[in-house]
Amino acid sequence: MPSRTPSRAGFFALAFALLALFGASPARAADDDSVRTILAQLRDADFDGKTEMIEKLVALDHPRIATILKALSDSRLYYQEEGDRVVIGLGDAADIAIEDAVSGAALGQVGKRDLDRITANNRLRSLIEDRLASLGLASADPRQRKAAVEAFLRNPDPAGAERLRARLAVETDSGIKELLWLALALADLASDDATVRAKAATALGGRMETEIRGPLARMAAEDGDPAAKEAARIALARTEFRLQMLGWAETLFFGLSLGSVLILAAIGLAVTFGVMGVINMAHGELMMLGAYTTWLTQQWLPVNWSLPVAVPLAFLVAALVGIAIERGIIRFLYGRPLETLLATFGVSLILQQAVRSIFSPLNRSVATPDWMSGTILLGPLEVTLNRLVILGFCIAVFALLWLALQRTRLGLEVRAVAQNRAMARAMGVRSARVDALTFGLGSGIAGVAGVALSQLTNVGPNLGQSYIVDSFMVVVFGGVGNLWGTMVAGLSLGVANKLLEPWSGAVLAKILVLVFLILFIQKRPRGLFPQRGRAAEV
Amino acid sequence: MTKTMPKFLPWLLGGALTLGAALAHAADTIKVGVLHSLSGTMAISETTLKDTVLMLVDQQNKKGGLLGKKLEAVVVDPASNWPLFAEKARELLQKEKVAVVFGCWTSVSRKSVLPVFEELNGILFYPVQYEGEESSRNVFYTGAAPNQQAIPAVDYLMKDLGVKRWVLAGTDYVYPRTTNKILEAYLKAKGVKDEDILINYTPFGHSDWQSIVADIKKFGSAGKKTAVVSTINGDANVPFYKELGNQGVSAKDIPVVAFSVGEEELSGIDTKPLVGHLAAWNYFMSIKNKANDAFIKDWHAFIKNPKRVTNDPMEAHYIGFNMWVKAVEKAKTTDPDKVIDAMIGIEFPNLTGGVAKMLPNHHLTKPVFIGEIQADGQFDVVWKTKDLVPGDAWSDFLPGSKDIIADWADPKIKCGNYNTVTKTCSGQNYK
Numbered sequence: 001m002p003s004r005t006p007s008r009a010g011f012f013a014l015a016f017a018l019l020a021l022f023g024a025s026p027a028r029a030a031d032d033d034s035v036r037t038i039l040a041q042l043r044d045a046d047f048d049g050k051t052e053m054i055e056k057l058v059a060l061d062h063p064r065i066a067t068i069l070k071a072l073s074d075s076r077l078y079y080q081e082e083g084d085r086v087v088i089g090l091g092d093a094a095d096i097a098i099e100d101a102v103s104g105a106a107l108g109q110v111g112k113r114d115l116d117r118i119t120a121n122n123r124l125r126s127l128i129e130d131r132l133a134s135l136g137l138a139s140a141d142p143r144q145r146k147a148a149v150e151a152f153l154r155n156p157d158p159a160g161a162e163r164l165r166a167r168l169a170v171e172t173d174s175g176i177k178e179l180l181w182l183a184l185a186l187a188d189l190a191s192d193d194a195t196v197r198a199k200a201a202t203a204l205g206g207r208m209e210t211e212i213r214g215p216l217a218r219m220a221a222e223d224g225d226p227a228a229k230e231a232a233r234i235a236l237a238r239t240e241f242r243l244q245m246l247g248w249a250e251t252l253f254f255g256l257s258l259g260s261v262l263i264l265a266a267i268g269l270a271v272t273f274g275v276m277g278v279i280n281m282a283h284g285e286l287m288m289l290g291a292y293t294t295w296l297t298q299q300w301l302p303v304n305w306s307l308p309v310a311v312p313l314a315f316l317v318a319a320l321v322g323i324a325i326e327r328g329i330i331r332f333l334y335g336r337p338l339e340t341l342l343a344t345f346g347v348s349l350i351l352q353q354a355v356r357s358i359f360s361p362l363n364r365s366v367a368t369p370d371w372m373s374g375t376i377l378l379g380p381l382e383v384t385l386n387r388l389v390i391l392g393f394c395i396a397v398f399a400l401l402w403l404a405l406q407r408t409r410l411g412l413e414v415r416a417v418a419q420n421r422a423m424a425r426a427m428g429v430r431s432a433r434v435d436a437l438t439f440g441l442g443s444g445i446a447g448v449a450g451v452a453l454s455q456l457t458n459v460g461p462n463l464g465q466s467y468i469v470d471s472f473m474v475v476v477f478g479g480v481g482n483l484w485g486t487m488v489a490g491l492s493l494g495v496a497n498k499l500l501e502p503w504s505g506a507v508l509a510k511i512l513v514l515v516f517l518i519l520f521i522q523k524r525p526r527g528l529f530p531q532r533g534r535a536a537e538v
Numbered sequence: 539m540t541k542t543m544p545k546f547l548p549w550l551l552g553g554a555l556t557l558g559a560a561l562a563h564a565a566d567t568i569k570v571g572v573l574h575s576l577s578g579t580m581a582i583s584e585t586t587l588k589d590t591v592l593m594l595v596d597q598q599n600k601k602g603g604l605l606g607k608k609l610e611a612v613v614v615d616p617a618s619n620w621p622l623f624a625e626k627a628r629e630l631l632q633k634e635k636v637a638v639v640f641g642c643w644t645s646v647s648r649k650s651v652l653p654v655f656e657e658l659n660g661i662l663f664y665p666v667q668y669e670g671e672e673s674s675r676n677v678f679y680t681g682a683a684p685n686q687q688a689i690p691a692v693d694y695l696m697k698d699l700g701v702k703r704w705v706l707a708g709t710d711y712v713y714p715r716t717t718n719k720i721l722e723a724y725l726k727a728k729g730v731k732d733e734d735i736l737i738n739y740t741p742f743g744h745s746d747w748q749s750i751v752a753d754i755k756k757f758g759s760a761g762k763k764t765a766v767v768s769t770i771n772g773d774a775n776v777p778f779y780k781e782l783g784n785q786g787v788s789a790k791d792i793p794v795v796a797f798s799v800g801e802e803e804l805s806g807i808d809t810k811p812l813v814g815h816l817a818a819w820n821y822f823m824s825i826k827n828k829a830n831d832a833f834i835k836d837w838h839a840f841i842k843n844p845k846r847v848t849n850d851p852m853e854a855h856y857i858g859f860n861m862w863v864k865a866v867e868k869a870k871t872t873d874p875d876k877v878i879d880a881m882i883g884i885e886f887p888n889l890t891g892g893v894a895k896m897l898p899n900h901h902l903t904k905p906v907f908i909g910e911i912q913a914d915g916q917f918d919v920v921w922k923t924k925d926l927v928p929g930d931a932w933s934d935f936l937p938g939s940k941d942i943i944a945d946w947a948d949p950k951i952k953c954g955n956y957n958t959v960t961k962t963c964s965g966q967n968y969k
Contacts, residue, residue: 047920075813075912113831117824121910121920122699122814126790210791214761243756254748261746353577361581363776367808375786384784387748456780457745458773462579466743501749506740507710 031062035102039068039086043079043118050124058131066132068101073128077101078115089115130155137163142173149179153186153211161187182207189215194225201228205235206242208380213239242380249381251498257387259494260394261456264449265467266474266486267398271442272322273472274481275418276435278330279341282348283471284464286443289321290314290450291459292355295364304369307451314447321351322443326436334435348464356461363460372455390452397448402483404441414438418481477517479527489528567610568603568872570595571630573641573651573662578618579743579772583851584643586802587665588613590852591640593840594859604866612636620650627651631658637872638663638862640855644771645669645713652677659874663862665854667797667819669716673931673944673954676874678881679901680858681851682820683929684720688767690906691795691818692721694921695765696728699793702762703734705754707770710739714769717797721767723935734762744774747781755785758792766794775799776807783811790814795908801847804915812911816920820904821853821890824916830889847915857894857902860886882947892926898947899954901929 035057042053054072057065071077071088078098080087087098087107098107098115120128133151136144145167152160161184168180188200201219204212216239220232265287272280293314298306325347333340372386405411413434416424425431453463474493478485493513500509524530572591574584595611603609612634616623623642630636631654638661642648645668655662655676667682695701706721708714718737725735736757738750758764770778775796782794788811795816801823804812823834833856838844861884866872869880885895894902903926909917931954932939941959945951953963 075918113834116826117918119910119918119920122789122793125814129790210755210759213759217761247756250752251749254746254752257748258746356577356581361577361585362802362805363582363773365805365807368780373784373811375784382785384748384781386784456777458776460582460773462743462773466745497746498749502753505738506744506750510741 031060032102035060035062035064035068036086039101042072043086043116047121047124050120051127054124054127054131064102064104067104069128069132071101072118072120073125075117075120077118079118080107080110080115082114083107086118087115126154134160134163137167142176145171145173145176146179149176149183152183153179153209156183156187156190182209182212186212186215189219194223194228197223197225198228198231201232201235205238208239208242208246246380251502252495253381253383253387255495255498256491257391257494258497259491260391261452262470262474262494263487263490264390264394264397264452265446266471266478266490267401267483268442268445268449269471269475270478270481270483270486271401271445272439273475274483274486275414276438276442277337277480278334278439279337279344280325280330280439280442281341281345281468282325282351282464283443283446284466284468285348285351286318286322286446286464287450287453287467288355288459288461288464289318289351290447291366291454291463292359292364292450293317293447294451294454295366295459298366303367304371307369307372307455310451311448314451315444316447318447318450319440319444322446323436323440325443326439330439331432331435348468352461352464359461361461363458366454366459368455386455390455393452397445398483398487401441401445405483410434410437410441414441473514473517476521477527479529482527482529485527485529567608568605568866569634569636570609570611571627571634571636571639571641572611572613573616573623573626573630573639574643575618575647576613576615580618580643580647582773583802584618586846586849587640587643587851587855589841590837590855591859593837594856596840597836598859598863604863605870605872616647620644620646623647623650624654627654627660627662628658631655631660637661637866637874638877640665640858642666643851644711646711648677649712661862661874661877663855663858665851665858667850669713669720670931670933671716671936671939673899673901673946675878675900675946675954677900678858678861678896679929679931680854680861682904682906683901683931684717684933685930686820686904686906686927687797687818688717688721689724689935690923690927691797691816691908692724692767694818694908695767695793695795698921699765700763701765701793702730703736703757703760703764704730705736705738705757705764705766707738707740707750707754707766707768709744709769709771709774710741711771714739714771717769718767720933720935723937727935740770740774742772742774744770745777747778748785751778751781751785751787754792755787758787764792766792768794768796769798770796771798775803779807779812779815782815788814789816789910800849800851801916802849804911805847807915809911809915810913813913815911816908817911817917818906818908819850819917820906821848821850821888822907822909822917822919823848824909824912824918825890825907827889827891829887829891833889853889856889857886861894861896878946894926897928899929899931899944900946901931903928 038053038056042050045053054069057069068077076089078087078089086101088101089096089098091097095109095111097109099105100107130151133147137148139145149164152164164180164183168177168184171177171180185200185203188196191197201216204216216232216236220229220236223229223232269280269283272278294310297310297313301309329343329347330340333343368386372389375382375384405414413429416429417431417434421431457463474490475486477493478489497509497513500512504512572588574588575581576585576588592611595609598604599608612630614626614630616626627639630639640663642651642664643666648664651662652674656674660676662677663680664677665680667687670683704725706718708718722735740750754766793814793816795818797818799817800819834848837848838846861881864884864886865877865880869876881896882898883896885893888894888905890905892905894904896902905926906923907919908921909919912918931944932942934940941957943956943958944954945956955964957964
């Protein structure tokens with residue numbers, strides 16, 4: 001069977017091609033030429049001229065129109081001087097494969113600089129999107145129908161409203177029905193009849209879509225009819241109230257999300273600084289190594305799979321570097337915090353410059369996987385996916401670390417050494433080995449945090465520097481040596497920052513939080529949840 | 539004794555070596571100073587400019603040098619540390635005795651070296667777009683003044699896109715603050731109301747843009763076309779654009795026009811969600827021109843990486859360097875006073891067509907382009923000025939600087955800060 005299917009498909013394809021060649025080609029040839037004429041004009045036109053050409057193209061009934069317009073919108077439509085023709089480029093590289101715009105015939109590879117791009121701007125892109133979408137209103141695919149209604153919402157016109165009304169009668173999908181209803185109410189807002197306008201405004205009250213709020217706000221401000229104006233004002237007030245509630249929920253989420261980043265950055269430090277009492281200024285650079293590891297994995301793995309691989313790899317890389325730092329430098333400096341601080345600061349500079357020499361001082365672009373981009377709706381709240389994933393990731397890392405410290409033998413030894421080194425040694429714990437492993441654990445977690453940070457910020461040699469102060473802030477605020485303290489401190493600092501930001505501005509919010517911390521430390525020098533242990537004795 | 543030995547020995551050795559090197563070269567080379575950060579936060583942008591100057595020096599030497607001598611580049615690293623810029627500038631001028639310096643990126647670094655160049659009578663070519671309100675006899679500003687970038691961009695948004703509501707977002711330091719002050723005055727003069735302008739500042743390297751982007755979204759949903767004018771500088775742009783993409787703010791709803799985002803900055807981001815956002819510059823890599831194609835080819839050959847991009851400040855150095863060469867040839871000496879006088883009126887073709895001319899206020903004539911970001915990290919020009927725009931050192935839209943001009947050619951004025959009403963020269967303004 002498998003051997004027969006392709007040949008049959010091949011036969012049909014051949015038959016179809018022949019049919020197309022003999023049957024349809026005269027009619028298409030005429031069309032091809034008219035498309036070519038318009039494309040030739042499109043090339044030289046200014047943007048107003050291009051608008052006109054696009055309308056002309058849409059009016060033509062030609063199977064390649066959608067492809068050509070899509071290519072123009074995506075900036076893949078080129079003019080090739082050699083051959084005097086308009087072509088579509090495929091791919092992003094410096095040398096790209098091209099095909100003829102009208103016939104679709106492949107024309108081989110050319111250098112990008114030998115092609116003249118036919119430019120589009122935002123206005124043209126919206127136009128093309130709307131035109132392409134409105135063609136899809138009768139489509140069998142619900143997604144295309146949805147896009148068609150959405151295009152109308154962005155750009156309502158009276159002629160389209162009639163088509164939508166007809167569609168509403170036969171539409172079966174409840175989501176699209178709702179959208180159609182919304183679109184029609186929006187069209188009614190522009191009605192000449194004041195009572196229709198007022199009714200539509202009342203019906204639209206409380207809707208939070210921007211496409212609705214704009215026209216409503218305009219109507220509330222400038223409608224000639226007092227009753228309609230009042231209806232729009234009341235409708236808008238309902239929307240405003242819901243927006244306000246939503247605004248608070250949003251701020252809370254932003255705060256939690258910022259908090260989760262702070263926790264991720266600080267939690268490794270909570271182990272090295274909190275449990276071991278080592279002031280590790282190179283902590284930020286360990287995060288940077290984690291971020292670069294993510295970049296490296298993306299070089300040879302597809303983006304969607306790279307992050308799950310990068311997490312253990314980053315842990316390993318950062319942990320190994322951490323152990324090397326501990327064995328090579330820090331173990332000679334236990335009990336001398338000032339010297340540890342200076343030595344690790346030196347290490348941080350060395351790591352930064354090393355990265356600068358190996359990877360260049362330029363930032364590296366780490367792509368965001370598809371499953372982490374965009375937004376999802378949590379109830380009425382629109383939440384960015386990458387932040388949500390990082391929030392979940394932070395909780396997972398925290399839980400794992402907690403389990404490791406509470407439930408494993410290593411965790412037990414770590415806590416024993418932290419509480420009383422001499423006693424632990426007397427019980428047969430090899431404290432030197434425990435020190436190295438603890439430091440490795442803390443460093444590894446910093447590396448894992450780097451993977452998360454690579455999704456939010458620049459991956460460059462300075463990545464670590466911007467987080468080191470925040471990390472220390474969280475650990476000190478939470479209470480040295482206490483993981484829960486770190487958690488609570490991170491979240492509350494994040495939320496406080498976001499609450500302050502709207503009325504004080506980002507710069508002042510940071511300063512205010514810092515001032516508050518200084519005052520707090522005056523009152524409670526050991527943070528929120530002070531802990532007994534080696535760190536407390538120093 | 540043995541303890542102190544290691545401390546001064548390297549210095550002594552280093553000094554001797556430099557002295558020896560200086561003696562060996564002094565006679566037959568002209569020294570060109572390069573004052574760009576090779577480490578620290580600004581290394582991202584400035585390292586490329588260091589390489590550009592090295593390439594230009596190399597090219598000039600292949601053409602036979604200058605005045606029969608070879609050019610020699612002296613590179614120092616001010617490490618993104620503003621006071622260190624002043625020290626390194628002094629080192630270049632006093633110790634290395636360079637004929638000219640190409641350098642600085644941030645306005646704060648330029649302000650820091652300015653007194654040094656004026657005291658020691660050096661020449662600085664400053665290649666970056668900046669806030670204006672300055673004209674020093676010793677500095678040639680080869681980047682754009684506000685009227686060559688910010689004002690045309692706002693005009694484009696207002697006229698072509700019908701923007702009615704404005705978000706002015708910037709990093710918190712002198713360039714964005716001054717530019718936004720100028721823009722605010724300009725917008726108000728055009729009849730934009732107070733409540734339609736939202737101004738926002740963030741610290742250097744800001745990375746958590748969630749609430750600011752949410753605010754912009756809210757501000758933009760009032761039923762009027764809204765645009766963001768961004769003077770956000772450096773790294774902070776990457777998380778800003780990422781957040782825009784994630785929160786679904788597309789260029790079709792709220793376009794962002796940036797003054798500090800070029801090809802180099804975009805090479806660090808995935809640009810697919812950003813397609814259609816705008817930038818205003820005087821040069822884009824994508825502009826087709828024979829001179830530009832040749833420049834890009836030379837650059838790729840020099841840097842040995844065909845993926846590297848070119849950008850606006852690189853063109854500024856290209857123009858500045860070649861103008862300096864022409865001025866030295868005209869003056870037949872590298873003596874600063876003579877070269878400074880010879881510079882005014884020198885013309886050199888832009889990489890994008892048209893001719894740049896050095897004006898008496900030490901600024902250039904430039905074309906202004908508005909480009910839209912493409913999926914490949916390049917810009918497509920969607921609008922450009924018909925003619926070249928002469929750089930205006932003192933903005934006409936600020937009450938304090940309206941009457942002030944700079945003119946280093948007119949023997950009656952010879953001043954960078956001349957008040958045309960009171961007819962007095964206030965000297966430099968170091969604010």
